[in-house]
Amino acid sequence: MSNENRRIVLKFGSSSLTSPEGGLDRSKIEYFAGEIARLHARGEEQIIVSSGAVAAGFRHIGYKSRPKLLHEKQASAAVGQALLMQAYNEALSRYGIGVAQILLTRSDFSNRKRIQNAWMTMQELIRNRIIPIINENDTVSIDELKFGDNDTLSALVANLVKARLLVIITDTDGIYTDDPRRNPQAERLTRIDEINDYIWSIAGGAGSSVGTGGMRTKIGAASIATRGGIPVFIGSASEEGDIAMAVNGTGKGTYFSTDADSLSMKHQWIGFHSDVKGSIMVDDGAADALLHLGRSLLAAGVIDVTGDFQPGDVVEVVTKDGVTIGRGVVNYASQQLQAVRGLNSDEVMRRVNVTRPEVIHRDEWIAFAAH
Numbered sequence: 001m002s003n004e005n006r007r008i009v010l011k012f013g014s015s016s017l018t019s020p021e022g023g024l025d026r027s028k029i030e031y032f033a034g035e036i037a038r039l040h041a042r043g044e045e046q047i048i049v050s051s052g053a054v055a056a057g058f059r060h061i062g063y064k065s066r067p068k069l070l071h072e073k074q075a076s077a078a079v080g081q082a083l084l085m086q087a088y089n090e091a092l093s094r095y096g097i098g099v100a101q102i103l104l105t106r107s108d109f110s111n112r113k114r115i116q117n118a119w120m121t122m123q124e125l126i127r128n129r130i131i132p133i134i135n136e137n138d139t140v141s142i143d144e145l146k147f148g149d150n151d152t153l154s155a156l157v158a159n160l161v162k163a164r165l166l167v168i169i170t171d172t173d174g175i176y177t178d179d180p181r182r183n184p185q186a187e188r189l190t191r192i193d194e195i196n197d198y199i200w201s202i203a204g205g206a207g208s209s210v211g212t213g214g215m216r217t218k219i220g221a222a223s224i225a226t227r228g229g230i231p232v233f234i235g236s237a238s239e240e241g242d243i244a245m246a247v248n249g250t251g252k253g254t255y256f257s258t259d260a261d262s263l264s265m266k267h268q269w270i271g272f273h274s275d276v277k278g279s280i281m282v283d284d285g286a287a288d289a290l291l292h293l294g295r296s297l298l299a300a301g302v303i304d305v306t307g308d309f310q311p312g313d314v315v316e317v318v319t320k321d322g323v324t325i326g327r328g329v330v331n332y333a334s335q336q337l338q339a340v341r342g343l344n345s346d347e348v349m350r351r352v353n354v355t356r357p358e359v360i361h362r363d364e365w366i367a368f369a370a371h
């Protein structure tokens, strides 16, 4: 086979695999298995990110609807994940295709060794033509660190494996100018070249009783992947050949082009993988300098500091209104910064012993899209 990148990440949402009242929809899984087999036969390397564990499992526990409490969701996922894998295994074994389960948490991505191990495992599976099926490890995920939806997870996986395309399959055939469930006049956008404020403004929450993130988390995922240099498709698939068409560029949905200045590995690390150790509140001038003027953050613009961090840690930067505007590598310990916040750089250098005057250097900063 040539060196051409044949790797694709396919994400299937709960709404595409389960029925609205809960439980797996076998016919949907069989349909996806047929689509996966078709791509497999033409030599594509597929990595699947599949939701559906909670939706598949909650009725087995006796809950009437998708649970809201964390421990109930975790119990449902523990039951449902086994059912989900069993269903994939049965459906794909008919085509002679083997599957493997990989469960990841957000903290796995912030630990270089663990995520590299996960990647090496995936490569070995791919070499042996086994399809990795990834889900969040719901049993051990802590509420505030949960992906929750699998859209973000699929984008991080696509960046990790350097996929040539991220395909997010959902129950709607793309991004519309408004939630099409509520507004029948809404029109589909077939191509999005820039994820700007308008795109964020049209994306609403989940449409079904089993889905979680809605279009907002899908746009967030598209933002992460396209900034990592990976194009994204978001749409639906229900007929034979639909997923192959999505991969070929003629799918029923919306395509996102890669960001013109995609992020380096270092910046992807800062922005999407690292553990955030604290937060720095800045004034309007500093926010403007970081977001619009391409400048570094100086102590003069710092209003407040929370968390316990050391030089070299990644921190979040928030405005007075509590909006997170980005993340960067901090050059001060939290206590040092607390002592010099609001002061000019000469005064700062007289008072604390730091290697560089910038609190966050502009080269070690990534801005988040407004949303």
Ligand SMILES: Nc1ncnc2c1ncn2[C@@H]1O[C@H](COP(=O)(O)OP(=O)(O)O)[C@@H](O)[C@H]1O
Residues within 6 Å of the ligand: 012, 013, 014, 015, 016, 169, 170, 171, 172, 174, 175, 176, 177, 178, 179, 180, 181, 202, 203, 204, 205, 206, 207, 208, 210, 211, 212, 213, 214, 215, 216
């Ligand atoms: N602008 C929009 N365009 C398309 N769909 C939207 C939009 N805003 C909100 N949605 C909703 O997002 C839903 C898909 O997300 P979700 O229910 O989380 O699915 P999944 O389980 O596949 O992740 C759609 O059913 C739709 O109602």
Ligand SMILES: N[C@@H](CCC(=O)OP(=O)(O)O)C(=O)O
Residues within 6 Å of the ligand: 012, 013, 014, 015, 050, 051, 052, 053, 054, 055, 077, 135, 136, 138, 148, 149, 150, 151, 210, 211, 212, 213, 214
């Ligand atoms: N890990 C969870 C994912 C939760 C979820 O509903 O995600 P999604 O359907 O992608 O919005 C599960 O498997 O149920």
